[in-house]
Amino acid sequence: AQKVTQAQTEISVVEKEDVTLDCVYETRDTTYYLFWYKQPPSGELVFLIRRNSFDEQNEISGRYSWNFQKSTSSFNFTITASQVVDSAVYFCALSEARNRDDKIIFGKGTRLHILP
Amino acid sequence: DAGITQSPRYKITETGRQVTLMCHQTWSHSYMFWYRQDLGHGLRLIYYSAAADITDKGEVPDGYVVSRSKTENFPLTLESATRSQTSVYFCASSESLGSMNTEAFFGQGTRLTVV
Numbered sequence: 748a749q750k751v752t753q754a755q756t757e758i759s760v761v762e763k764e765d766v767t768l769d770c771v772y773e774t775r776d777t778t779y780y781l782f783w784y785k786q787p788p789s790g791e792l793v794f795l796i797r798r799n800s801f802d803e804q805n806e807i808s809g810r811y812s813w814n815f816q817k818s819t820s821s822f823n824f825t826i827t828a829s830q831v832v833d834s835a836v837y838f839c840a841l842s843e844a845r846n847r848d849d850k851i852i853f854g855k856g857t858r859l860h861i862l863p
Numbered sequence: 864d865a866g867i868t869q870s871p872r873y874k875i876t877e878t879g880r881q882v883t884l885m886c887h888q889t890w891s892h893s894y895m896f897w898y899r900q901d902l903g904h905g906l907r908l909i910y911y912s913a914a915a916d917i918t919d920k921g922e923v924p925d926g927y928v929v930s931r932s933k934t935e936n937f938p939l940t941l942e943s944a945t946r947s948q949t950s951v952y953f954c955a956s957s958e959s960l961g962s963m964n965t966e967a968f969f970g971q972g973t974r975l976t977v978v
Binding site for chain 1: 896960
């Protein structure tokens with residue numbers, strides 16, 4: 748069964764520090780999709796990135812970067828030079844592609860506090 | 864307006880009452896999902912639907928009923944609400960993730976309190 752583990756429940760860092768949010772997943776499928784979502788204090792869920800299992804390239808988007816490693820079943824998210832506006836709950840999610848059953852399972856989330 | 868909308872945004876109900884949370888999307892996405900968000904549990908999948916008239920249980924389906932008679936609507940019913948169903952409920956929709964390089968789009972959430 749598919750499973751997503753975000754072991755860090757809560758992280759606090761001082762503004763301008765770098766921070767990495769860990770995500771470890773479990774799946775029996777060879778084709779699957781990974782996601783990161785951000786939930787700011789206002790409560791909505793904001794899509795950040797999707798990564799397909801067959802594409803192991805790491806990605807950078809401004810201060811955000813993602814490290815996908817199939818060998819360790821991890822899809823970690825790093826924020827460089829953090830800002831107070833990065834304070835949010837971050838969710839990692841997984842969707843398997845078996846039989847077009849596209850359910851998406853989320854981890855428990857990591858609450859990130861960026862201190863001024 | 865295009866997008867995915869949930870109603871109501873806030874609801875207080877009494878234990879034992881039936882309550883229905885509505886979800887409507889304008890994209891004609893094939894997939895729709897219901898999640899509940901609770902402190903310490905993150906987002907947990909209640910039910911999902913791959914198309915009209917096709918629904919499947921998620922991680923925590925007990926106490927909930929769904930239907931999908933039209934592609935654009937996916938109501939979630941609590942047949943006899945319990946205090947443990949106090950939560951924030953999110954609806955989402957997506958196209959088939961295997962056929963399109965896309966993601967799930969979420970509604971703004973419904974905060975349900977059962978007293």
